[in-house]
Amino acid sequence: MKPDTGRHDLVVVGGGAAGLAAARTGVSRGARTLLVSDGPIGGDCTFTGCVPSKTLIEHAARRAGFGEAMAAVRAAVARIAATESPRALADEGIQTLAGRAELSGPGRIQVGGRRIEAAGIVIATGARPAVPPIPGLAETPYLTSENVFDLTGAPSSLAVLGGGAIGCELAQAFARLGVRVTLIEARDRLLPGEDPEASRIIEDAFARESITVRTGGRVTAVKATSGRVRLEFERGAPAEAERLLVAGGRTPSTGGLTGLPVDERGHLVVDGRLETGMPGVYAAGDVTGLLPFTHAAYAMGRIAASNALGGRRKESFTTKGIPRVVFTDPEVAQVGLTERQAAASKGARVAYLPMDEVDRAITAGATDGFVKLIAGPRPLLGGLGGGRLLGATIVAARAGEMIHEGALAIRTGMFTGRLAQTVHAYPTWSTAIQQAAAQFFGVYGHRTAHPAADGDVP
Structure with a gap:
């Protein structure tokens, strides 16, 4: 078997969020990049995950008919998939190859009858729906997020x-x-x-x-x-x-990746720089089990590709400051530690504000939920400036938009006092962040921050 024509700088296996991020990073670095995918490019997020589900949720909230909602799903998927097609990626400088890749060693994969070599490889094969071993389920027609x-x-x-x-x-x-x-x-x-x-x-x-x-x-x-x-x-x-x-839930897709170590749940084992046990082979996204979200996969793909291409300094991936959102109504958003997790941290305090005390929620008639901010002492500085933000949980109609202020504060190690000092437009949902943060400095709205507890309700 002869090598494929030429040697690639970077080969990416998998065309989902992590794979696309890796391939685009490779091109931005001037690398000759090949993206190999055994399914439609765009992966689960575009075809069976984020895009169709959030489209369905939006149209269901508008009380659309079932046929209308599903038509909107198909239209949204088609529109976004068009930006990730092989032709669109070729215009970006990314070469694509359809097929199932098998890892044959450091810097080498096989796709069908072709052997492909690369200086760096990023594995981004994602995950698939997990099916529990319930008696009778295999013999019963059932739906998953894929169909x-x-x-x-x-x-x-x-x-x-x-x-x-x-x-x-x-x-x-x-x-x-x-x-x-x-x-x-x-x-x-x-x-x-x-x-x-x-x-x-x-x-x-x-x-x-x-x-x-x-x-x-x-x-x-x-x-x-x-x-x-x-x-x-x-x-x-x-x-x-x-x-x-x-x-x-989801289970990792690791077929054809013989030789790479996996954990007890089948995820590829990576170090802080996303390198696997095979030199020069990195992994990103759901296949790692680190954080099963599209935005996290994209961040991992970027870092993995950058590290695979080398350089004087390699970047590490951390889940710190990466939020998650459940798109129910109300939405549930979380970043950093929960109160239960923070209870073990010495000096952790919690500011709690129910949404029925937030003017914007009252005007919208959507008062279910709360804002919970968790702060702890900073090294050497202790509680100065209100300490640093350790986590935030928000349940609200717009929680998915509100959580990013907390994500930024955690990412930058910001004093919680900055959240309380920042003037927020009135009346907005995010004003609740400012009001809650004020509790770290005294009584605000008859409430003040309390010690974190391993309990159910503040």
Whole structure:
């Protein structure tokens, strides 16, 4: 087998967010860059994740019809995919190759019958929906995030298996499109990785929208009978629906990557600079398991490509200051430490402001939620200037937009006093950040910051 014509400076395996970021970084560095993808370029985010789901959520919130919402999904996907096509990338200077890549050693991959060499390689193969080993599930037709947007008609009822971000977002969207929804989570609350009060607010919102929520019960069997899907539980009555959506998380895609170390969950093991156990081979995005979000994948792809191309100083990747958002209504946004995590930090304090005390929320009639800021002493300076921001949790109609002020403060090590001093336009949602931060300096609105606690409610 002969090498492919010429030697590439950078080969990127995977065409999702991390892969695109890596390839574009390579070109910006003047590197001869090849992007190899065994699926449509744009990956999950464009075709089965962020773009279609957020389009569906937006149109469901407007009470669009099911057909109208799905048409909008297809239009949004097509518009964004056009900016990531092989022709569009060629215009950017990125060479593309369709096919499944196999790693054959440092600086070498094989795609079909072609051997390709490169000075640096970035693995960005992403992840796919995880399917739990429930008896009967494999024999039962079910939906995942990969095919749910292919539906041409609304089911009369839908059971959603998994109460994390994907499950909650799609459950609410389908309910608003007129589908009877049952949302099932094995653990004791929805969004188990978020602040417990955030979980309760979302559960209350879902109850008002007639979404049936079942938590704290493991599904023991799945059966298809007479055009229905029946789910049986270790305790409690069975549940039935016309269709079943499995939203139980993601599993890494590592096929063809023989020779790279993986952890107990199958993710590629990388060091702080995103290098794998094979010299010159870096990894980025969901395949690493570091932070399963598109924006984090993009940041990793940029860093991995830069490091793979060498230079006098290599950059490290840190999850510090990278926010996450659950796009329910209200939205749930988080950056840095939660209150429970901060409780172990000496001197950590929490400012808490319910949204029903925020004028903008009152004017919008959307008072569900809260702002919670967690601050701790700075090295040597202690609590001077209010200390530094350690984390923020926001539940609000616009939480996804509000969280970035906290992300910037964490990223820059900002004094929390700067948040309190910054004049915010009135009346805006972000004024709540300023009002909460003021609690670190005394009583504001009858509230003051309190010590972080490992409890449920402030």
